[in-house]
Amino acid sequence: MRIVVLAGSPHKNGTSNTLVNEFVRGAKDTGKDVEIIDLAHTDIHPCIGCDACGMNGDCIQGDKGNEILNKILESDALIFASPVYYYNVSSQLKMMIDRFYAKTMKITNKNLKAGVIMTAWNNDDDFTYGAIDKYFDTIFSYMHFQDIGRIYGKGCGTVSMMPKKYYEEAYKLGKDI
Ligand SMILES: Cc1cc2nc3c(=O)[nH]c(=O)nc-3n(C[C@H](O)[C@H](O)[C@H](O)COP(=O)(O)O)c2cc1C
Known part of the structure; x- marks a missing residue:
């Protein structure tokens, strides 16, 4: 099994990437092939909405977008990893999700397995992940992700x-995927 992790934190050794590393450990221990794409340190730009791709072609931007899309295909x-930024994913991750546009149909047709790894400062509320969870419900449904x-x-x-429990959860996610 081949897994792509879209990592949206600017902190190479921050919290979400620490959990990503645990995920990768679990995945590799069970023989899977994982590639982490460090979106914050990759030449990638926002979708400019030109529609040249027609949602089913190459993006005309000369950055790493097409290369990443081909890796996803x-x-x-696919794992979406990010810190919580203002009750959403980071813009680094959102930028790549918007770039799915060029290959929406091809990605959708793959019925990819997909998971989420996120970290937040907040501890004691039940709203931190409310909008985020709904967002992923919608995207997963739209893109036919499992x-x-x-x-x-x-x-x-x-x-x-x-908390240590998140390390265990991340390792298990990688192991069980
Ligand atoms: C711009 C910005 C926005 C943030 N917004 C939130 C937020 O809405 N809720 C929250 O709990 N933490 C928020 N945080 C804290 C981060 O989610 C938290 O520190 C996280 O561990 C950072 O992850 P990283 O080390 O993987 O980058 C924010 C941090 C930054 C820099």
């Missing part, structure tokens, strides 16, 4: 704050 599973699980880390403001 060669994979069996939901393999979502880790919504709370009280994860820094790596030292992170």
Whole structure:
């Protein structure tokens, strides 16, 4: 199985990437092939809505967008990883999701497995992931993704704050996918 992780944090060793590393450990321990795409440090730009792709072609922008889309099309599973930024995913991750536009039909036809790994500072509320969870419900449904699980880390403001249970959840997600 080939897995692509879209990692949307600017912090290479931050909280969400720490959980991504646990996910990768679980996946590799069970023989899967994983590639992490560090969106914050990759040449990738927002969709400009030109429609040259017709939702079923190459993007005309000369950045890494097409290369990443092709990697997604060669994979069996996709992981969305991000910190919570103002009760949504980071703009680095959202930017790549918008770029799905060029290959929407091809990606949809693959029925990819998909999961979510996110971290937030907040600990004691039930609204931090409300909009985010609905967003992923909608995207997963629209893109015909098979939901393999979502880790919504709370009280994860820094790596030292992170409850150990999330490490275990991330490892298990990688192992069981
Ligand atoms: C621009 C920005 C917006 C944030 N918005 C939220 C928020 O809405 N809710 C929350 O709980 N934490 C918020 N945080 C805190 C981060 O989600 C938290 O520190 C997270 O662990 C950072 O993840 P990372 O280390 O993977 O980048 C925000 C942080 C930044 C920089």
